[in-house]
Each structure stands twice: as C-alpha cells, then as structure tokens.
Amino acid sequence: GRGAWGCVARSDQGWFVVACAGKLDHLASLLQAEATACIKAIEAASEMGVHRVIFESDSLQLVKALNTSDYDKSSIGVLLREARSLYFASFDAF
Template sequence: GHGAWGCVARSDHGEVIFACAGKLEFLASPLQAEATACIKAIEAASELGIHRVIFESDSLQLVNALKTGEYDKSSIGVLLREVRSICCASFDAF
C-alpha cells in the first residue's frame, strides 16, 4: 500500500534539468503507483514551464495503458485519462 516515485528531467543534450521524488500511500496496485508517478512528473515539468517533453518509463504496462486506452475502464482509468488530459493541456508536444 506504500511506495515512492521519482523523476529526472534532462535536456535534449542529456543535461539534468531537475529531479524530484516523493512518497505514495494508499496504493491499490503497482500500476496505480506508476500512473501517479507519471502525473507527478508531468506536473513538475509543467510547473517549470517546459513545453516539449518525451516521457520514458520502465513500466511497459503503463506505457501500453497510456497508448491504447486498454485500461481506461479499470479502477485506475481516471488516472490514465488524467495523464493524457494534463499532457494535452500543458505541453505543445509530448
């Protein structure tokens, strides 16, 4: 039920722009933790005024869930839809 998240943002030249991390509680699944971590990374990049991003994840399940909408009707579907919505609202390209 507990976990942590972390992200590192790099420039197109590989230089670290920022890094952040935090704790997660009341988790129902690993996929929920991955989706929540993704939202935290999106929010951090948006707050810094970054407009073009490429997100990477070591969770193939999260990547597939975001690309296909396969999990949109699952218990974490709202988180997945939020990821897509925030990206559309916050970035010129993602």
C-alpha cells in the same frame, strides 16, 4: 500499500536539469503507483514551463495503458485519463 515516486528531467543534450521525488500511500497496485508517478512527472515538467517533452518509463504496462484505451475502465482509469488530459493541456509536443 506504500511506495515512492521519482523523476529526473534532462535537457535535449542529456544534461541534468532537476529531480523530484515523493511518497505514495494507500496504493492498490503497482500500475496505480506508476500512473501516479507519471502524473507527478507531468506536473513537474509543466511547472518548469517545458513545452516539448519526452517521457520515459520502465513500465511497459503503463506505456500501453497511456497509449490505448484498454485500461480506461479499470480501477486506475481515472488516473490514465488525467495523465492524458494533462499532456494535452500542458505541452505542445510530448
């Protein structure tokens, strides 16, 4: 039920820009943790004023869930829809 998230931002040249991390409580699944971490990364990039971004994840399930509507009616569907909404609201290209 507990976990942590972390993200690293790099420039288009691969240089380190910033890293951030935090704790997660009351988790029901690994996918919920991955989706929450993704939202935290989106928020961090948005706060930095980034307009064009590439997100990477080691979770194929998360990538599939974000790129399709297959998981939208699952217990984490609201997190996935929030992530997509933040993408469109925060970035010119992602």
